[in-house]
Amino acid sequence: MQFEDIPGVGPKTAAALEELDDAERALKDGDVAALSRSPEISDGRATAVARGVIRKRHNDDSNFLATRRAREIYQDVLALLRDRAITEYATKRLATLYPTASSTRIEEARAFVTAATTTEIPIDDTIQETLSGVEPLTTPTISRIRDRCIATSDPERYAKADDVFPEVSVEVVEDTRELAELARSYSTVIALDERFAGIDIEGDVQIHPDAIDTPNKIVPERVLQYFATNRDRILAAVKVHEQTNLDPPCSVSKLRDVLKKVDTDGTVVGDAELTRLTTAVADLDAAVSTAESVANDRLREAIQQRDVTIEGTDFLSLVEQGARVDSLFGRELNDEYDSAVAAAREHLIEAIELRPSEADFAERAFPTDPTFPVEHESSVISRLRTELTTARDRKAAQRKREVADELTTLQQPVQKLVRAVLELDVERAIAKFAHDFECTMPTFIDDTEIPDQTGNTNRDTPDTAADSPQSEINSSSEAKHITDSDGSLIRGFNISGGRSPLLDVEFSAVEAIDYRVSGVTLLSGVNSGGKTSTLDLVALIAILAHMGLPVPADNVRLERFSELHYYAKTQGTLDAGAFESTLRDFRELADGASNRLVLVDELESITEPGASAKIVAGILEALEDQSATAVFVSHLADEIREAADFSVAVDGIEAVGLEDGELIVNRSPIKGRLARSTPELIVEKLADSDGSESQFYHRLLQKF
Structure with a gap:
């Protein structure tokens, strides 16, 4: 790419x-x-x-x-x-x-959404805690590995190896002698050149011409550390697979078993022989010290329990022969010494679990000639340490490769396993959204539904959601009507049972509304009656639908709009510069593409009411010519209709009365009706109870 x-x-x-x-x-x-x-x-x-x-x-x-x-x-x-x-x-x-x-x-x-909302994904809290432990897998940085190096005589191969193995030293060697020198400095040398095959070099020299293509075999620490670092994330993903109907790409039981072989720091665990050797190296000094104590305690006890008598002539003879006190000690306590040293050797063998092939070191670790106190032979113990360390490292390297081989085969399946769970959370979020807000998938009006010159469509199923008769829709062109002869939607939008989750109330308390619009429409209504909330709902549904998501409504049919232009209410009258800028915005809107959705909230507030009505009327005329779908919220509906050169549709959010000073509102806009204002409702309420002779309130009511 x-x-x-x-x-x-x-x-x-x-x-x-x-x-x-x-x-x-x-x-x-x-x-x-x-x-x-x-x-x-x-x-x-x-x-x-x-x-x-x-x-x-x-x-x-x-x-x-x-x-x-x-x-x-x-x-x-x-x-x-x-x-x-x-x-x-x-x-x-x-x-x-x-x-x-x-x-x-x-x-x-x-x-994608349909699959998410039709799959049985738990959207309650049953998997929430487990999901919270799942994260994308990370590739850890491996520390410098100093027990091995890579060698080659080819400069080009050296450059590739140096790039592939940043954690291992890569060396250029000219001949066997230089390779041998490396073998004395490193536990393992990996030679990339086949020409070194068959050469007898002291040390662990391995010939791997394909090393660059199989890096995990040369540096198994990579895959071990990868799984060690990501262990908790992997196990959390496994648990999610088990709690859901996801089909894992590998055996989760096998995965769990292999993960048990790697510790949190990337070391291999669970191998008895490796554990024995690791423990032996770590405990060697303590075991030797304790073995010495075992021997010396036995000898001390033997000496305390024996009375040793040496006649003067014998003592003089021994001294004249150059004998030391040790010789006198050995002659008198030879058997006790042998027993004490045997106990020390036995303790050393048992303490660090030496194998028969290693027990010879224990035999030679303590002197055979009697001495007191008994002390170990440091050169023998040093050699034993070297042997155990070499065996441990060799076994660790072998186990690393074996476990790494198992994990390498699981690496891609595990990545798929974790990604599947992460994608499940994406699907779950969408499914929960659809559930929480009682959503349904909207239906788009296909281009094929636009009527031909005869007014016929090739639509198979009419839209039965339209509530109002066609006579309520005012439009200047048949091609721009929202409905055809059977009352079905062909342009604009039709929302049935729409509820906005953006309101500052519990969703269950939101009143559902029905609203359908085509062409250009003025939306009137009382203050705080829900006009802005209606625009927000229309915008919300249009955005969700064009994202491919479900919408919070019982039924929605809408045109596939090219753009959404939503202009919020302006706070106060604009100064000359801001007013000019706003007009420029609407000029661009008027010159733009067709089939757009335009929502405008009280544009008249940008300037004086008289001028505003004329400006809004001019904008509506341009949008009508474009076949745009537009809803303009305005308190100047009458003035705008007078200024417009076409019959502008007007819808109203009706207040049906007052109760305890609060408006009772029908939130669904009524087609073809100019909503009554709040003052009119108040005057009407006063007129109903006006028993005065002047009938003042009745006379006021007639002004509306």
Whole structure:
């Protein structure tokens, strides 16, 4: 893969990707966590790169989120999804989901989501604790290995080996003599050249021409440390596999058994002979010291219990012959000395479990000639230490290779096993989102559903979700109608039972709304009646649908929009400069692509009401000409309709009354109705109880 071919990836990021071990796999899988392991790539950058790969795959150059408010709603969507992820991997991976106009990308995401929401994934807390222990596997850095080196006489091969084996010394040798010198300095020398085969060199010299292609055989510590470092993550992933219906790519019982052979520091455990040799080397000095004590304690006791008498003539004769006191000691206590030394040798053999082939060292470790106190022969013990250490290292190397061979065959399956669990968490988060917010998959209106000149469509199933009669829809062009002759949706959106999870109340308390729009529509309603919340819901559903995700509604049909333009309410009247900038934004909107969704919240607040109505009317005319779907929230619906050169549809969020000073509101917009204002409702309430002679409130009510 040419990294710079990815949209948004320049030379610096491409170079950082080159340094990653599994960049291509991470890019293909959207593994943001793996991409962000590079110190040169932040989480945000990694997400952008992963999206770039998706965009390249689908030839997707769309910019669906066209305004800041649209992007804010998208971030809210991501937050809802991420709150349901357990692993950091899933939290990052979910960010690769983005809204788009690309039909192939949407369908790809929908397929993934459908699999996630139809698979029996536990979305309760049963696997949450286990999932929290699963993380992407890491490749640990191996410390410098000083007991072996790699040798070659080929400079080119030297360069390759030096690159492949950074933890081992790589040396250039010219001849057998230099190879022999290395063998005296290292426990093991791995020669890469076949020309050294068959040469008799003292030391452990191994000929491995294929060493560069089989690095784990030369440095088994790599795979051992890999599994030691990732042990807890692997075992957590295994447990998740056992708790779910995931099919593991390897035998989990075999995996557990092999993992038991590696300690947390990467050393091989569980081999009796290696344990014996390791313990023998570690305990040798203490065992020798104790053996000396055993011998000396026995002799001391024997001496204390014996009365030794030497006649003067015998003593004089021994001295004249040059005998030492040891000789006198040996003559009198020879048997006791032999017994004491035998006990010392036996203790040494038993203490460090010497094999018969090693017991000879114990025999020679203590002098045969009587002496007191008994002391070991240091040269013999030194030799024994060397023998045990060499045997230990040889056995450790053998076991490392054997266990590493077993683990190497499991390395790729384990990576798949862990990635499957991490992806399960991504799916689980989506499934939990769909469950928590009672979501359903939306239906997109295909291009084939747009009527031909006769008004016929090739749609098989009519949309039965439309609630209002066609006569309520005001539009200037038949081709732009939301419905055809049977009342079915052909443009815009139709939301049935939609509930927004973005409101600051429990989701169960959110009132469901129905709303459908095509063409250009004004949305009227009382203050605090839910107009802005309705826009937020429409934006939320559009974003989720174009991400390929389920939406919080009973039923949704919508057009595949090219862009979402959502303009939030402006706080206060704009100054001249800001007003001009806003008009420039809408000029670009008017000149843009067709089939966009435009949501605008009280644009009239940008300037004086009279001018605002004319400006909004002009914008609506441009959007109508483009076949855009637009909802403009406004308190100036009458004024805008008067200023517009086409019949503008008006919907209303009705307040049906007042109770204890609080509005009673029907949150679902009513098609073709201008909502009554809060003042009108208050005047009406007062008029109902107005018994005055002047009928003041009745006269006020007639002004509305």
